[in-house]
Amino acid sequence: MKTQSTNLRVRLPVFVFVAEVAIVGLYAAFVTYDEHADARFQHNKTNPMDNAVYKDYPFFTDVQVMIFIGFGCLLAFFRLYGFSGMVFNFLTATFAIQWAILVQGYFQFSHDGKIHLGVINLINAEFACAVVLISFGAVLGKTSPLQLLIMALLEVPVFAVTEWVVLKYIKINDAGGSILIHLFACYFGLGVTFVLYRPRLNEGHAKENTSYQSDILSVMGTLFLWVFWPSFNSALTLKGDDQHRAILHTFIGLSASTLTAFALSAMLNKNGKLTMADVQNVTLAGGVTVGASVDMMISPAAAYALGMVGCTACMLGYKYLSPFLARRFRIQDQCGIHNLHGLTGLISCTAGICAILMAKEEVYGPSLYEIFTYRAPMEGDPKLQELQMLIPGLQPGLGRTAQEQALCQVAAVFSTIGASVLGGILTGLVLKLPYFASPSDDFCFDDELFFDVPPDYDSPLKLSNTIPTEDSAA
């Protein structure tokens, strides 16, 4: 009975094989190597060590660890949903990346009718994947793997289009992805969970809790994310001092938010004890908060302050806003992504705008026009030539003022939120189709629904009645 409507035996293979045939066909038709991966583009002046792979690959592996191990462990925090948290993350991430290679490739890396593939595309695709995984946090425990794949299938194109419009038409500064990654992912996820609202879960669920081991596993995930977050925030900045600052600011921001999180966790607990959920989530707030201004000359102290402020907002969000949203607005945000990515993302955007408004040539020198590339003078402007003497290879910009750039940032925030909410709601409606094997309320947060589980699954509770015997072990 219980698995009647959630049996994956046909549905999952059908989806996967159709998707794979489509993907391999599209790869065959449209995906080729970029100039750094194609043997034909190497010539007698090529120095192999100048290949872009050596600039990009270290950041790629760091982000890989975050996506597959960091997220995977972090999402395994439920006592009876560790298999699902870790494994659905693996499945969804894998599919999202291979799909994003195509979709983002179409918008950003295609010319001459081909998508040109290098490690740089993989980094971009992992960012699209991070978007899907953050949204996944809103519906963790309440979705089938098939629903997650469908979500990835739909979210990646909406994200890729939004990203393309914002980058190509609005043209913003967002090195750490506060707008495009965190805000988009958050509001998309909230849109999905709004549609998938389950009133009965507002009263709590018997399986919606952690165990000693699952809490430790989840903290390990946090630590992997924490350690490599500087690579995430700096993977796509300009090389050189920009990337250097992005690393410093991210480290300092995370460091400040971690310390703050411990203080607030003890302060807001009625027995003055620490709460593992805070350690697992709120410590990371600083990484998001420094995002939008991460490569700018904001000063180490400002990065520290951003970490403190972001962490405080995130903590208060978990404590007061999330329960309120669930009760009043039907938004059941399972992992609190609105606190960790939404509130912090908004603070980050605000800080980014302030940093843009305060950016001056005295502080940045001529590289102001490299970082704020749209503030560079337009083609033909005599100031451009002057600057190009100081910075060889400086690209002509749009001659924007700081205020104009700030307005563009605001426009990007609103259009990103709009697109993501809309996309999330539409995606939620699709996910409701019965074919996609949504678990019943009783089987939320339960590995047994989609996994063959070992005999000690749920043993502390079962032990009172039945002691598993050696023979029952498979």
Next chain:
Amino acid sequence: MKTQSTNLRVRLPVFVFVAEVAIVGLYAAFVTYDEHADARFQHNKTNPMDNAVYKDYPFFTDVQVMIFIGFGCLLAFFRLYGFSGMVFNFLTATFAIQWAILVQGYFQFSHDGKIHLGVINLINAEFACAVVLISFGAVLGKTSPLQLLIMALLEVPVFAVTEWVVLKYIKINDAGGSILIHLFACYFGLGVTFVLYRPRLNEGHAKENTSYQSDILSVMGTLFLWVFWPSFNSALTLKGDDQHRAILHTFIGLSASTLTAFALSAMLNKNGKLTMADVQNVTLAGGVTVGASVDMMISPAAAYALGMVGCTACMLGYKYLSPFLARRFRIQDQCGIHNLHGLTGLISCTAGICAILMAKEEVYGPSLYEIFTYRAPMEGDPKLQELQMLIPGLQPGLGRTAQEQALCQVAAVFSTIGASVLGGILTGLVLKLPYFASPSDDFCFDDELFFDVPPDYDSPLKLSNTIPTEDSAA
């Protein structure tokens, strides 16, 4: 009684200290630094940042994580054999590497009567170590640590000789090590397990099962292997675009095989549920399958297709072939290395041969002769000089045609399989000597035989009878 014949108190130290004295003596007599590690070789034109350590070390650390953490966690999947899986892996790997530094060094890195040591040797030694650890998978749970050390002691030289013969005399393309690493390791391991056949274990063993925690730990191992596999497959390719392609193909191949593994896992399960053993193993098939052609211009789509095909073969192997081999051919392949390394290795070699046969100058440009180095014209051939204008420093080759190279690949496959099967069988015979403390059937898959275990070891089963008290904890 039970530990009478498996007490390590004398045997393990005797072996280790004899080995260590021999190794330190041989290091003292024969091992010196290579030109990148020796202070004397630095002169006033040396740029420290051009030191080979900066090219090799990032790949070395990635492979280290795979060997010690990836394999360690993956092999800890048995409920009562987690200590052994993880710790014997640590012990065996450590010994195999220090031994391989000598043995491989003798064959590949010695001149003037000395082995010249740099990080590049360590990478090579880690590959030899990976061979031993893969073979270990065939006999996991059924061998003492002393047997594993003896296996490493014997397998490393057989591997090093085979590698040397194949590379020096047959001269093949095998960047990802499909032939030399995966096929060798697989058939060596099968040879060993064939000799160590235990008929009683064919009926299953009470301890041959997983727990909730051990399954999660093992998936973490899989994820570490998955994340760093592109580094494994590309660590020894040519620098530049070759290494770049190797990374791309490995990622794409793994990605395709992961998605396929999920689909097949649900499809072949009678309840349409996912099986953790599939997630732990079959997802990785694509990394092996792309190996032999990983640096060639096979196209991203081909890498994707290889991942799908390899995964399918691997899954069917686990489902149908492994039980058949155990019943009919006395080959008890504990971790199914024949599926994950043998079948996929054979597919990979076939794909490599096809890629070799199809390789053309239109696709590769002149660097065809860098990648397929034996197809470069011989010394004195006027075509060589022409090519050296296009690629400065191109080495003269053997002037082989594509067909000749393909035949060499076939020869390498057969000689590798032959050497490994023979080596494995002989090693198995040695391991049967009673001195090496082979566990009895009853104590297979049991940490208690070789470890002091904490009081909660095996607690779910013991609890019904005896509740451990606080005092009994050491």
Next chain:
Amino acid sequence: MKTQSTNLRVRLPVFVFVAEVAIVGLYAAFVTYDEHADARFQHNKTNPMDNAVYKDYPFFTDVQVMIFIGFGCLLAFFRLYGFSGMVFNFLTATFAIQWAILVQGYFQFSHDGKIHLGVINLINAEFACAVVLISFGAVLGKTSPLQLLIMALLEVPVFAVTEWVVLKYIKINDAGGSILIHLFACYFGLGVTFVLYRPRLNEGHAKENTSYQSDILSVMGTLFLWVFWPSFNSALTLKGDDQHRAILHTFIGLSASTLTAFALSAMLNKNGKLTMADVQNVTLAGGVTVGASVDMMISPAAAYALGMVGCTACMLGYKYLSPFLARRFRIQDQCGIHNLHGLTGLISCTAGICAILMAKEEVYGPSLYEIFTYRAPMEGDPKLQELQMLIPGLQPGLGRTAQEQALCQVAAVFSTIGASVLGGILTGLVLKLPYFASPSDDFCFDDELFFDVPPDYDSPLKLSNTIPTEDSAA
């Protein structure tokens, strides 16, 4: 009752917020970017890829993994103290680093009244942090998070001053930090634990034991430390062949000590079994032992021998010295840091002195004067000019002989030990103040004192009496 004196609700936030306000104020007043992170310092000749971040960041991330994940998992080895081990490590490390950025910055990286910040400072700060975490090992399980923060607050300045005096006035060779990191951390920690002596704990504590899962987690920590230790020992060496040798020696030393640890573990166990505590700790001894001579031309065989000797000393220390120190000298060294860092550190210093005494130009070539920078001729010495022809950019030194340098090393050892013991004892006295929430003897090694714990906490023992119900789960 039980949490009356250890409630953190006010104390932890008060400390943290005061510290944060002070830190952010000091950052604002004194911390700016270094020349590699400051946009103004980039000019038209700057090649972004020459930025120091690309030399330092890979080593920084490796050390990050060691600090946050390696130490975190390793210290989680107690059955009921996993949250605390991992999370207090996270908290203490974060605070120690941000504090060390200021304190070390003041001594080592300040000019023109400003501390100049780059990733290189972060690496240095992580080393100061490692010092605190090693000392933490001596008092693990017996200190509140507030005490740990106070310890970090006091230890970092004592360390920074000692480091500054030793490096600036005594001027030593200590690439792997055997003197400054390991000896300092060890004797500081012993000083603290001497003052915090708890006589009742000498008889053992009911919770002072491991579980199956905690042992596995702790071994994972060991493996992370093991894998990245070469990066730790080489992070601050000269670039080029020096760093290359540091990596090789650390790997070989660890490798030898691991093999030795297994042999000794079986040999010293009365049933000839392996002990997980040995695998977790003693295997790492070689990494410390090679430290002081890690970048010198000591030969691979010497690194191997150092690993064996260090491991043996460490193992005998655990077996015989630690119990003796606890009984006779009131030194309760919880993790045995005196064995893993003290004894091995002393051996390492001795080896370093021997290597210094034996260093000759025949072996090192002219780069002798780069590695042993104080042996370079003084400004004005004609030999200096001669050497500068061979090594452009060689800095003038102090013209020290090998014997003089060796004496300086001895002086550094004694002054470091003196400063650390004194600092540790004074810090211990401060930590005894009742405000800092020291746990009572009964609540040592117990997560419940400072954490909200899930219902299955301590379940194997509780289960006999009370089966947790689903409702009791938070």
